[in-house]
Amino acid sequence: xxxxxxxxxxxxxxxxxxxxxxxxxxxxxxxxxxxxxxxxxxxxxxxxxxxxxxxxxxxxxxxxxxxxxxxxxxxxxxxxxxxxxxxxxxxxxxxxxxxxxxxxxxxxxxxxxxxxxxxxxxxxxxxxxxxxxxxxxxxxxxxxxxxxxxxxxxxxxxxxxxxxxxxxxxxxxxxxxxxxxxxxxxxxxxxxxxxxxxxxxxxxxxxxxxxxxxxxxxxxxxxx
Numbered sequence: 001x002x003x004x005x006x007x008x009x010x011x012x013x014x015x016x017x018x019x020x021x022x023x024x025x026x027x028x029x030x031x032x033x034x035x036x037x038x039x040x041x042x043x044x045x046x047x048x049x050x051x052x053x054x055x056x057x058x059x060x061x062x063x064x065x066x067x068x069x070x071x072x073x074x075x076x077x078x079x080x081x082x083x084x085x086x087x088x089x090x091x092x093x094x095x096x097x098x099x100x101x102x103x104x105x106x107x108x109x110x111x112x113x114x115x116x117x118x119x120x121x122x123x124x125x126x127x128x129x130x131x132x133x134x135x136x137x138x139x140x141x142x143x144x145x146x147x148x149x150x151x152x153x154x155x156x157x158x159x160x161x162x163x164x165x166x167x168x169x170x171x172x173x174x175x176x177x178x179x180x181x182x183x184x185x186x187x188x189x190x191x192x193x194x195x196x197x198x199x200x201x202x203x204x205x206x207x208x209x210x211x212x213x214x215x216x217x218x219x220x221x222x223x224x
Contacts, residue, residue, distance in 0.1 A: 008150055009035045012143050013072045016113060019139060020068075025127050026136075027068045029114035030058035035107050035147050036071040038094060040079050042104040049148060049156045050094065050108045053163060054123075054131070058115035060084040073107070093205045097215055109147060111158075111166065112140055132166070141170040148197060155222060156197060159204045164189055173199055179217050187217050 016034055020026035033055045037046065055071075061084055069077040078087065095103045112134065116123040119131040127134065148156060158167060167173060173191035176198075181187050191199040200221065202214045 009073055009147060012146055013070070013074050015143060016072075017070075019136070020114070023136070026114050028126050029055075029068070029116065030061040030065070031055070031069045031071055031077060031115060032113040033071045033108060033110045033115075034113050034143065035073045035109055036076055037073060037107045038091070038098075039104040039106075040076055044105065046105060046107045046151050047154050048102060048106040049151065049153045050106050051144065051156055051158045051167075052108070052110045053158075053160045053166075054110050054112040054119060055115040056086065056090075057117040059117070060086065061115075071108070097205055097211060106157075107147075107151070109144055110140075111144070111160075111170070112136065113143075137170060145171065145193075148193065149195065152195075153197060156193070156199045157218070158199070158201045161186070161189060161201050161203050164191075164201050167191075167199065167201065171199070179221070181213050181217075187214050188221070190221065 013034060016032055020032070026032075033052070038050065064084070065077060065081045069075070071078060083091065094106075098106060112131070113136075114127075116126050116131075123131045129135065158164075160167070168191065172194055174194065176190040176192055178186050179188040179190060187202060189201040191201070193199060198221070200218060202218070203211075205211060
């Protein structure tokens with residue numbers, strides 16, 4: 001039975017809040033993202049997890065809402081203050097890709113919870129260490145794994161195929177197969193968590209390459 005309560009990840013969210021009190025450089029980020037339902041009005045069970053690499057630029061968020069905050073199941077500042085242009089565009093892409101029903105049943109999290117303009121020099125300038133060498137990897141991964149264990153989703157989805165090795169390494173994903181198009185192009189990398197939850201990884205939606213094919217294949221895989 002999938003959990004419905006808005007409180008079932010309260011302790012995990014509190015851990016993240018405590019983490020950024022312990023490491024003040026994290027509060028240079030406008031917000032963190034963890035277990036934030038894509039559709040805040042939906043009250044049914046969560047069935048899918050959309051897992052990003054890390055939240056993007058927060059420059060516009062700082063300008064219009066200059067307080068460190070969060071996007072979580074407990075509190076989503078976007079609901080109160082409205083989305084930035086980039087965030088609204090992002091949500092439209094997700095909605096168009098997933099479709100209304102699946103969008104409503106999906107929660108959003110990040111491999112690294114806190115924002116930066118990119119995962120290269122801007123990240124190092126903000127936090128003082130490189131993205132792939134940051135001291136919060138284990139914390140973020142363990143917290144995300146706890147989220148996945150509690151939800152037991154039908155699938156976890158990530159649009160970061162070029163960085164699939166990070167997910168494989170840090171989540172201990174088991175190999176399954178590469179799903180290809182009729183002309184042989186890789187569409188979706190399928191892996192499994194140790195508990196059997198499927199993990200589907202594909203190109204970022206902003207790339208605008210063959211997403212109709214990816215969407216069709218994903219729907220097919222989810223019907224199995």
